[in-house]
Amino acid sequence: MTELLTSAQMRAIEQAVIASGTVTGLELMERAGHGVVGAVFQEWPTLAATSHKAVVLCGPGNNGGDGFVIARLLKHQGWDVDVFLYGDPDKLPPDARTNYERWCELGKVEALTEDVIDSYAENNPETALAVDAIFGTGLTRPFFSLARVQSKLNSWQAGSFHGNRPKVVSVDIPSGICADSGVYLGRTGTSLDQCVRANLTVSFHRMKLGHVLAQGPIGAQKTVVADIGLENWSHPHIPPNDVVKLKTGHHLGLAKRADSHKFSHGHALVLSGPAGQTGAARLAARGALRIGAGVVTVGSPKSAMLENAMQLTAIMLAEVDGPQALRRALRDARINVLCLGPALGLDARAAKLVEVALGAGRRTVLDADALTLLSRDAGIFAKLHANCVLTPHVGEFKRLFPDIAAKLDAPAATGPAYSKVDATRDAAKRAGCTVLFKGPDTVIASPEGRASINASLYVRSAPWLATAGAGDVLAGFITGLMARGFAPHDAADTAAYLHTECALSFGAGLIAEDLPDALPKVFKTLGL
Ligand SMILES: NC(=O)C1=CN([C@@H]2O[C@H](COP(=O)(O)OP(=O)(O)OC[C@H]3O[C@@H](n4cnc5c(N)ncnc54)[C@H](OP(=O)(O)O)[C@@H]3O)[C@@H](O)[C@H]2O)[C@@H](O)CC1
Numbered sequence: 001m002t003e004l005l006t007s008a009q010m011r012a013i014e015q016a017v018i019a020s021g022t023v024t025g026l027e028l029m030e031r032a033g034h035g036v037v038g039a040v041f042q043e044w045p046t047l048a049a050t051s052h053k054a055v056v057l058c059g060p061g062n063n064g065g066d067g068f069v070i071a072r073l074l075k076h077q078g079w080d081v082d083v084f085l086y087g088d089p090d091k092l093p094p095d096a097r098t099n100y101e102r103w104c105e106l107g108k109v110e111a112l113t114e115d116v117i118d119s120y121a122e123n124n125p126e127t128a129l130a131v132d133a134i135f136g137t138g139l140t141r142p143f144f145s146l147a148r149v150q151s152k153l154n155s156w157q158a159g160s161f162h163g164n165r166p167k168v169v170s171v172d173i174p175s176g177i178c179a180d181s182g183v184y185l186g187r188t189g190t191s192l193d194q195c196v197r198a199n200l201t202v203s204f205h206r207m208k209l210g211h212v213l214a215q216g217p218i219g220a221q222k223t224v225v226a227d228i229g230l231e232n233w234s235h236p237h238i239p240p241n242d243v244v245k246l247k248t249g250h251h252l253g254l255a256k257r258a259d260s261h262k263f264s265h266g267h268a269l270v271l272s273g274p275a276g277q278t279g280a281a282r283l284a285a286r287g288a289l290r291i292g293a294g295v296v297t298v299g300s301p302k303s304a305m306l307e308n309a310m311q312l313t314a315i316m317l318a319e320v321d322g323p324q325a326l327r328r329a330l331r332d333a334r335i336n337v338l339c340l341g342p343a344l345g346l347d348a349r350a351a352k353l354v355e356v357a358l359g360a361g362r363r364t365v366l367d368a369d370a371l372t373l374l375s376r377d378a379g380i381f382a383k384l385h386a387n388c389v390l391t392p393h394v395g396e397f398k399r400l401f402p403d404i405a406a407k408l409d410a411p412a413a414t415g416p417a418y419s420k421v422d423a424t425r426d427a428a429k430r431a432g433c434t435v436l437f438k439g440p441d442t443v444i445a446s447p448e449g450r451a452s453i454n455a456s457l458y459v460r461s462a463p464w465l466a467t468a469g470a471g472d473v474l475a476g477f478i479t480g481l482m483a484r485g486f487a488p489h490d491a492a493d494t495a496a497y498l499h500t501e502c503a504l505s506f507g508a509g510l511i512a513e514d515l516p517d518a519l520p521k522v523f524k525t526l527g528l
């Protein structure tokens with residue numbers, strides 16, 4: 001796990017460390033500049049080998065201040081550096097102003113206007129590096145007057161000026177992206193083309209939420225984090241649940257004890273749909289078994305018993321034709337988790353099964369059709385409890401929480417914009433249970449405000465996961481982990497992490513059946 005910070009949290013950390021007297025804001029800015037230059041040289045060793053030409057675009061705040069530091073450091077290494085400033089130098093905040101003045105001893109500063117890039121790119125084809133230090137975590141509203149600068153920077157990088165393609169590095173976050181939401185703060189209806197698209201983004205201390213949410217990763221392309229010496233100042237006065245965690249492969253708690261037996265790892269019951277619609281439940285059941293549930297049973301309607309029996313081996317089969325049968329099955333207290341939804345159906349039987357399952361109060365994963373049933377019946381929705389996990393994709397989320405989804409979809413005119421984390425937290429609070437809101441930026445939130453993200457982004461990008469049945473397997477993974485005793489939130493974020501790892505491990509050509517079977521290899525990689 002690592003933390004993803006908001007702008008306000010980053011500012012609080014920065015202010016606390018400065019107030020402690022251990023470091024000044026100016027020193028932090030210097031470290032930030034060094035961090036960017038170091039990251040650039042590491043990313044492109046040819047740039048480190050000899051001096052080149054760079055253009056540094058500075059904005060009116062401390063992001064611009066970092067830009068002046070970078071310009072100075074490159075100049076000291078023999079680079080030819082041109083610097084542009086958007087805004088009035090006299091209005092720069094103190095540390096940025098100091099670095100502006102230090103730069104002025106080395107070179108000139110020209111005004112950054114809308115048309116700068118056109119003429120600059122025409123006249124400076126040898127430029128190897130463009131530094132985007134226009135706005136960072138302080139961007140709170142769209143900056144219309146520079147919209148052309150951003151889009152021209154993108155075309156330049158794409159080679160539209162005589163084929164010259166400078167590398168673009170964004171300082172902290174691509175200018176235009178809201179650091180708290182990843183939302184591009186642009187003119188309504190403008191395209192993302194007008195957000196800076198970097199080749200590399202260098203953030204400080206921790207990634208911000210905007211690096212993994214919404215359009216942030218499209219702008220950032222690749223994000224690295226520079227250490228600016230704030231490590232022991234993680235989050236003073238910031239309540240732990242306010243800090244969003246990015247799931248990583250550390251401390252997943254997946255090892256099994258040598259002296260355990262199958263029932264110490266729980267018994268999951270996955271309810272199947274009618275004949276002809278049984279594959280999804282079996283995918284979920286296989287996922288639950290592979291991830292380590294001790295026993296998994298598919299509860300099948302009478303009509304589908306033969307169909308299920310012909311395709312199940314290690315997974316058990318029980319006839320659960322309707323709500324009465326489910327009540328009977330639940331007399332077995334060893335069944336500690338239920339999974340409902342994958343191709344369950346949308347008829348009265350299915351609705352009744354969801355109602356009975358929720359009434360049992362056991363750990364319950366609700367996916368697919370079960371989510372649609374919840375969105376149709378407020379009475380059933382009201383039965384959700386803290387042991388449930390909902391796993392909506394964006395369409396299901398819209399049906400379940402239409403007002404929250406509308407707020408998330410509304411074009412953002414100001415920052416911090418309402419984010420997917422905000423939306424998932426609000427949804428979890430309303431539902432009274434854990435919500436896993438799927439996407440490349442899967443957000444998991446619980447009613448008390450805890451939130452984490454599984455990012456299938458950057459080097460973990462897993463486009464082959466967009467395949468039929470992958471969601472059923474994810475529901476099964478969560479089910480299996482809850483059977484093993486994981487709390488709902490932990491089960492959901494660990495399952496989402498492993499789901500992506502399975503896709504990455506299998507690679508191209510992945511179909512849903514491959515996901516559970518990729519788990520042993522993933523476990524081995526994790527040292528299990
Ligand atoms: N935190 C740390 O530990 C460290 C932070 N560091 C660096 O500081 C950066 C944060 O600096 P920051 O707070 O000064 O914000 P920044 O992004 O430069 O912009 C704010 C300025 O832009 C203005 N402005 C905003 N929107 C606008 C618009 N649409 N159009 C026009 N103007 C607009 C806004 O004006 P205002 O809203 O006040 O009117 C204000 O003047 C951070 O990203 C990192 O790079 C590092 O040095 C090391 C340690």
Ligand SMILES: [K+]
Pocket residue numbers: 063132133134135136170171172173174175
């Ligand atoms: K920037």
